[in-house]
Amino acid sequence: MDSENYPSPRPATDLSPNRSRNSRWIPLIHLLFVIVLLAILTPYEWDRVNSENQQLPWLTRFFLNVNVDTTPYFILLLLSPLCWFLRPPIHSRFFSTVIRPRLTSDWVREKQASKQRDFFACLLSMLVAASSFLLSVWTASHVVNEELNIALGDLPPAYHDEYSYLFQANTFLAGQTSFPSHPGAPEIFDQVHVLNEGKLASRYFPGTGLWLAPFVAWGHPYWGYWLAGAITAFFIFWAGRELAGNGVGLLAGLIIALSPGMAIFSNLLLAHHPTLVGLSLFLWAFLRMQRTRSFRDALLAGLGLSFGMLCRPMTAASFALPFGIWLGIEVIRYYFLRKSEKTTSESMGSVYPLVAGLAIPLGCGLIGLFIYNQSITGSGWKMPYQLYTDIYTPRHVYGFNNVIRGEQKLGPKVLDNYDKWAENLTPALAARNVQNRILASLQWTLGIIPLGLAGLIFLITEWRQWSRWWLIFASIVSLHIAHIPYWYDGIMHWHYVFETGPLWALIFARVTQTLFRIWHRIDRPLMSGLWACLTLVAVLTNLTAIPPFWSVSKLEIVVNNVAFSKFKHFQFQQMIYQHPQIKQPALILVKHDPSDRHIDYVINDPQLDQAILIGRDRPDLYSPAKLQTLFPDRNLYLFDAAQNRLSRWNGAYWEPIR
Structure with a gap:
């Protein structure tokens, strides 16, 4: 039984490596892929x-000036008939016997x-981990201004x-969840994505x-x-290893380590990388829990999911939804098997410790989030995220017809220029967003052609069998569905x-494993x-230029x-x-450019006590005169x-x- 098919064996399929006897279909399917890809790529190249x-x-x-998204794959496609028909003897004793x-x-099994450590x-x-870290460092070292010899890592953040x-981290370092608004002129310290309601x-x-x-x-x-x-x-390496061996884990881990999208986001202080720390731990521990039925593994999975939830709740929920459904089915199955007395808890293993292991960290995380909300909004049920949207950016609300609904709730503190950036979400816009997100997720993970091809092959080779790989694929689908009702792609x-x-890296690694098995058994x-x-x-x-x-x-x-x-932030600072x-202490007022809604220079420490306030x-x-009376010890600039x-x-x- 293959490792990825826990807890039940898979039936064979025509394309499965276990059914190489039926390989007469394989050349036809290969030919079909070549024809379809040629039909897609040839017009672009022409x-x-x-x-x-x-x-x-x-x-x-x-x-x-080749198109890096199409031309290299078009060339490889032209070589595929030659690679199919030529069968030179290729053999490496060291690789075949040791690696x-x-x-x-x-x-792995x-x-x-034997409970031996796999060194x-x-x-x-x-x-894999070192490769990821070094690529992040290398990305930060890219020189982006030759005149000043400034690298990407020398610059301040880009996004609101x-x-x-950073405001939140500094608040926590001060031992608080919030600071009081300025008592005299709170409105001038309205900062994008920062609540300022007392x-x-x-x-x-x-x-x-x-x-x-x-x-x-x-x-x-x-x-x-x-x-x-x-x-x-x-953790993606260990998740891939748990599913299908060290080879799959290595390839999936390296794809993520060398992903251009991962590299650039590792140099942006957004929520995604901390979220992935939690979700990758959850993924590995949950897959391991399915095999071991261990409370400890369930607890680790719950800890990872809880931390992911504390970073991006909807993302964590949609990522984990297929795994939650699997666990729910296990609970129902366990209940009916116990009731029919076809098995005992000793032979099957009780499912309740698994539920408890996942639920305890999640419950603690939700309680912590409730207390956090209470400390800021005054209600544990009211999230700062929701309150900010209601007050400052009502058109950015989640769901269809967001602009129409938001304009019915406009208040005096709406950040009008930024709020009007929102487009009204219609089914047509939602469909376009889904398409953009799918293509971009393929492009910035590895590439549109290789990952698109892998996704199609995965569906063809896996569709007649149950395996845990469908949880991976379902998680991708779930993440896309959860974000359909948002206007921005x-x-x-x-x-x-x-x-x-x-x-996607795991799916690609799985397809690579499947294809290599097929080609090995039919001697290609x-x-x-x-x-x-x-x-x-x-x-x-993705990573190099070859003029x-x-x-x-x-x-x-x-x-x-x-x-x-x-x-731009660097120049302002x-x-x-x-x-x-500019004589310190100072208060610098900013009159923003209405044509550039994505650059906002009002950025302060939460204590509002630095030498220069913005x-x-x-x-x-x-008026300037009133501000001078409110800030008598500061010089005023505009x-x-x-x-x-x-x-x-x-x-x-x-x-x-000036």
Whole structure:
């Protein structure tokens, strides 16, 4: 029985390695894949070649400025008939006798049965974690401004959300969940994604701030995210190993470790990496619990899911939903088997310790979240996230017709420019968002072609059998469905379903295992090599540039996109802290550029006691003279973002100083 089929054996299918006798269908299916892929890729390649300089030879135009999402795979596809029909003897005694056995599920089951430690697996898991950490560091070292020799890691955060999480971490480091709003002029300190209703507090759930806090105190917040990426890759290896052996775990872990999307998000202080720490622990421990029926493994799974919930509740719930359904079926099955006296608790193993192990950490997490909500909103049932949306961004509400519903609840404190960014969610927009999220999740995890192909092959090879792999696939589907009722498709068209990345890596590794078994049994060794080349090409185009074939990697493209916002914040911070004519202590009011709703410079520490405070220009509520009386010990300045102009209040009018 294959390892991934616990607790029941799988029936064989025509494409299963266990049914190589029926291999007459395999050449036909391979041919069908080649024809379909050629039909998809050829028009893109034809248009690309014809758009180049027509005076150049055709072959030169084909290899010039290739489309990294299509051209390499088109070339490999043209080579596939050759790889199918040529069957050279390829044999490595060392690989076949030493390495290959250690990559199989049989090796893992033997170790589990004998309760021996698998040092080979430990080495592989550390390799995977180190690869992830080093890629995060390498991504941070990308130079994004040649003139100033500034790397990505030298710049401040890019997104409003990141500053809110830093605000939350600093609040926790002070031993509090919130700070009082400014007593005299609270409105000028309205910060995006920070509640300011008598209490200053991040709108977000506490898990991310808790993860960030020690690294913020250490002075290196990004190190916490590099570590989170390494931990995620580490547990994805062990989850893949639990499902189907060390080989599957290694490939899945390396795909996540070398994913360009994971690399860029490990350099953004968002909630996703801490969430994945919890969810990857949950995934591995739950899969292990299915095999061991152990309360300890259930408790570990519950701890991971509880932490993921404290970071991104809806994501954690949708990720875990298929596993929860499996556990519910187990409870029902156990109950009826006990009732019919067909089995005993000793022969089957009681399911209740598993439920208790999962429920205890989740219950503790929910109680902690209730107390956290109570401390900020005054009601344990009212989340800061929900309260912030109601007050400041009602058009951003979850669900269809969000703009129409939100406009019926507009209040005096709505951040009008940012709130109007929302589009009204209709079925057509929702369908477009789903498409964008699916394509982006494939693109930024490994590649659209390799992962799309793997998804299709997975459905073909697995559809007639029950295995735990369907829980992995169902979790992907569940994450997408849960985010259908939201109008925005996400950062990079992806971040709402970012957590599908490790799941796609596992699916790809599973399909690779299946195909290698099939090709080995029908003696097509070059096909395995071709698939390995496809994987390698995806990694190379994601992370490297090879002129003149392609001049920029996917990772570098997204690094430069993210660096744009980071650099604007960097320039503003350089100006206010190094400008020779800004005398501290100071209050700098910002008149934001209405055409740039995604850059907001009002960012302060939660105590509002730093030497330079940043405030929002609100002349309708506070004149400069009134602010001077409210802040008598501070010099007043006004920064006009649209004009890039700084002025000083001289007691009578704003006097430009640059």
